[in-house]
Amino acid sequence: MGFLHRHDFAGTRYEMRQKLFAIGxxxxxxxxxxxxxxxxxxxxxxxxxxxxxxxxxxQELVKAxxxxxxxxxxxxxxxxGETVATVKKALVAPLRERFKVELEDxxxxxxxxxxxxxxxxxxxxxxxxxxxxxxxFRVRDSYGIEIAAGEDEALILAAAACIDEMGDR
Numbered sequence: 001m002g003f004l005h006r007h008d009f010a011g012t013r014y015e016m017r018q019k020l021f022a023i024g025x026x027x028x029x030x031x032x033x034x035x036x037x038x039x040x041x042x043x044x045x046x047x048x049x050x051x052x053x054x055x056x057x058x059q060e061l062v063k064a065x066x067x068x069x070x071x072x073x074x075x076x077x078x079x080x081g082e083t084v085a086t087v088k089k090a091l092v093a094p095l096r097e098r099f100k101v102e103l104e105d106x107x108x109x110x111x112x113x114x115x116x117x118x119x120x121x122x123x124x125x126x127x128x129x130x131x132x133x134x135x136x137f138r139v140r141d142s143y144g145i146e147i148a149a150g151e152d153e154a155l156i157l158a159a160a161a162c163i164d165e166m167g168d169r
Contacts, residue, residue, distance in 0.1 A: 010148075010149065011130070011131075011146045011147050011148040011149055011151075012031065012032075012146065012147055012149070012153065013031070013032040013136070013144055013145070013146040013147075014029050014030065014031060014032070014037060014038075014144065014145050014146075014147070014153075014157065015029065015030045015031075015032075015142050015143075015144060016029060016142065016143050016144070016145055016157070016160060016161065016164070017029075017040075017141060017142055026039060026040060026041050026042060027039075027040050027042075028040070029053075029157060036056050037056070038053050038054065038055065038056070038061070038153075038154065038157060039053070039054040039055075039056065039058070040052070040053055040054075040161070041054060049065065049066040049075070049165060050063065050064065050065040050066070051063070051064055051158075051161065052064075053154050053157060053158050053161075061079070061154040062077050062078065062079050062084070062154050062155060062158045063077070063078045063079075064076065064077045064078075064087075064158045064161065064162050065078070066165070073088070073089040073166040074086060074087065074088050074089075075087045075162040075165065075166065077155060077158045077159065077162065079155075082104070083104055084103065084104050084105075084155060085101050085102060085103050085104065085109075085155060085158075085159060086101070086102045086104075087099060087100070087101050087102075087159055087162040087163060087166070088100050088101075088102065089166050089167075097112070097113070097114065097115040097116070097120070097167065098110065098111065098112050099111040099112075099115070099163050099166070099167075101122070101159045107124065108124070109122050109123065109124050109129065109156075109159065110122070110123050110124075111123075111132075111159070111160075111163055113132075115163060115164075115167035116167055117134060118132050118133065118134040118143040118164070119132065119133055119134065119135070120132050120163075122156065122159070122160070128148070129147065129148045129151050129156065130145055130146060130147045130148065130151065130156050130160070131145070131146050132144070132145045132146075132160055133146075145157065145160050
């Protein structure tokens with residue numbers, strides 16, 4: 001159990017569980033050394049796919065919710081009741097799957113790679129801010145996400161969970 005050999009991207013690595021919406025229960029996102037870092041509340045009784053990412057003490061950090069009646073798969077990420085990001089699946093994605101994370105503070109992240117197999121990168125202006133890989137982690141139905149220092153970890157973890165939810169549709 002645990003992460004496999006590290007590579008040269010220096011950031012914090014987390015273990016994520018696949019398909020958290022299908023499960024609908026609560027679970028913990030752990031750091032590489034096994035510490036509880038974030039709690040995911042799956043909100044199983046909601047009509048739309050919704051989850052809340054909380055601090056270990058229970059403080060709500062972000063909430064993500066699937067938006068109904070959109071042509072493309074879309075999920076909104078909110079902080080303190082305000083939308084901070086919108087995750088959208090690309091309409092046309094030849095050869096590789098792509099997602100956009102439109103940030104409300106006038107920016108954008110892009111996720112490109114093999115989304116279904118959890119082997120992709122998240123970039124801002126051509127600079128990698130996070131990398132997702134199943135190869136790092138030996139636990140079935142889990143994958144690793146490494147986030148560069150100084151990034152909004154809760155936002156990127158929520159975006160990765162949204163991408164996981166929309167990735168195989």
